[in-house]
Every structure is written in C-alpha cells, then in structure tokens.
Amino acid sequence: MPEKIGWERKDLLGLEDLSKEEIELILNTAESFKEVSERPVKKVPALRGKTVVNLFFESSTRTRTSFELAAKRLSADIVNIAIQASSVSKGETFKDTAKNIEAMKINIIIMRHSASGAPHMLARVVKSSVINAGDGSHEHPTQALLDMFTIKQRKGKIKGLKVSIIGDITHSRVARSNIWGLKKLGAEVTVCGPKTLIPLGIEKLGVKVTYSLKEALDDADAVNILRIQHERQQSGLFPSLREYVNKFGINRDTLQYAKKDLIIMHPGPINRGVELTSEVADGPYSVILDQVTNGIAVRMAVLYLIAQRRA
DSSP states (O other): OOOOOOOOOSOBOOSTTOOHHHHHHHHHHHHHHHTGGGSSSOOOOTTTTOEEEEEESSOOSHHHHHHHHHHHHTTOEEEEEEGGGSGGGGTOOHHHHHHHHHTTOOSEEEEEESSTTHHHHHHHHOSSEEEEEEETTTBOHHHHHHHHHHHHHHHSOOTTOEEEEESOOTTOHHHHHHHHHHHHTTOEEEEESOGGGSOTTGGGGTOEEESOHHHHHTTOSEEEEOOOOHHHHHTTSSSOHHHHHHHHOBOTTGGGGSOTTOEEEOOSOOOBTTTBOHHHHTSTTBOHHHHHHHHHHHHHHHHHHHHHHTO
16 A cells, blocks of 8 residues: 555545646556455455445446445445435435535545536535545546546556547536546647537647547547437437447547557447447457456545545
8 A cells, every 4th residue: 555645635526626746646546556456355454444425416337336346445334325215305405415424424425416516515515525426517537537547557658648539528527527637647638529519618728629530530549438428419419329420430440540559448338339339349449448447446546545634
C-alpha cells in the first residue's frame, strides 16, 4: 500500500477542479492497488472500521459493483441503498435522506444522480465525504480516471498522446471528465460526432472538433467511444441509428484508417452494432474489459485517499 498521502480534499466531485498533481496521485495510488486484485486473497485492511454507502438514484451495474468491490477489498463495511425502496419514494427530501444516512455515523457516500450538481449539493450539507459516481450530463470522475489509468497502462504515458472521443459529446458526463483530465495530463484531445451532439463552444476547453470519423481515427493513439442513448434518436438529434452507424460506427473497415497500436475504449454499456461491432468490441484493439478491471483499482485509490485524509 502507498505510504505517502498528499490528498487534502474532503470530496471527489469532478476532475474540472483537480490539479494535475492530484490526478497523478490517484493514478499512482491505483498502481499499488491493482496488485491487490491479482492476489489469491484480494483484501487489505486499509479501510477497516470505515462505513461506505452507495447512494444511487440512477440504475448502474458496473460503477456500483466496482465501488462495492473496491470498498470490500479495502475491508470497509458497505451499504447499498435502493432508492426505489427508500423513504425518498415516500416523499422525503433529498437533504433529509442524506442527513438521516449520515446520522448512522457513516464515513463516505458514493452518489449517482440524474441531476447535474446533485453530489455538490450533498457535499455542502453533510460532513461525510462524497464521491461523485456520475451526475446528469456533468461529470463522471472515476470513469475518466480509470480510462486514463488504462491508457497509461497500455501506452506507458499520457502526455503527448492523441485521444479521440466519439459519439454523443453533448450529453456525456464521461466526455467532460475525460477532456478535463486528459488535457491536464498533456494529451491532445479530439471530439467527433454528429453536429447536433457536439456542444457549441467546446473548443474553449482546448479540444479539436471534427465531424469526420476518418479524421478522428487518423493518427489517434486511443479512442473512447461513447454510448448512443436511444432517447436522443427519439428527440430528433440525428435521423436514424442506421445513419449514425454509417457515419460514426466503428467496424473492421473504418479501422483501416487507424494506427496498428490503437486502443479502443468504451465506458459501457455497449450498443453492439451501433457504436461498434462485436468484432471490434471483442477484437485486439479493445481494452474494454481492462477498463472494468482497472476501475476497481482506481476506486480503491479514491476511497483510500479520501478516507486517509479524514482519518
């Protein structure tokens, strides 16, 4: 386990406000914890006596399970709260729910919510630490951290690499966190997708914008493919899934434009045959399952740093 602690924040709410040094601290700490998951006994006593609550107002499989495993491997006690069966469904306010949970003397709340800024509001009303597990279309910091960790593991560095993010940029919390994190670590970032799914003025974040898949793939070291949410099609933001697939879907033919050592990522869940074909998702370029594995190490690092800061 890491010995030197340099984390000073009560919460992890996003990457926009983190420094390069803080991001690197998390990634370097995750290196130590990845080894734990490869042991026969996948547990260390770092958070023994601490209580972690998973408070998810949105459905989740990967993120919630990843946080749960991370907490258990650090020997913390973890409680999963099903919002549908909680007092929120009876009309209790968000603030009262949070206060009642904290009154049970817990240490860390991991929160996912459909409203952008909800974890920030929670962090202001509780003394416990708050980790943002995704808020609306704002941020998803631990997903971006595990994405960057995966790139670093495969490429040995992030600085100077060319990373393309393809898909629904406008509504993606993953895209925003990745842009802020990658730029701070010195990567060149390109975003690509239909014009209706690229937010106006995103160039101000220091990214390149293209509406050409060929251009996004050309010379890229890593590609992060975002899920197309079917409700966007119903909103008329692009004519049809078939047109999206024809212009922005990743398949064997489109990869002719890519570098031989390209890595392909996806935060999941995958719409096979839409964002990418099964041949690509399961092929040699894909590091999607590595992302899932690395997510546990990264979330262990985040929990450890925050818990030690509050020790």
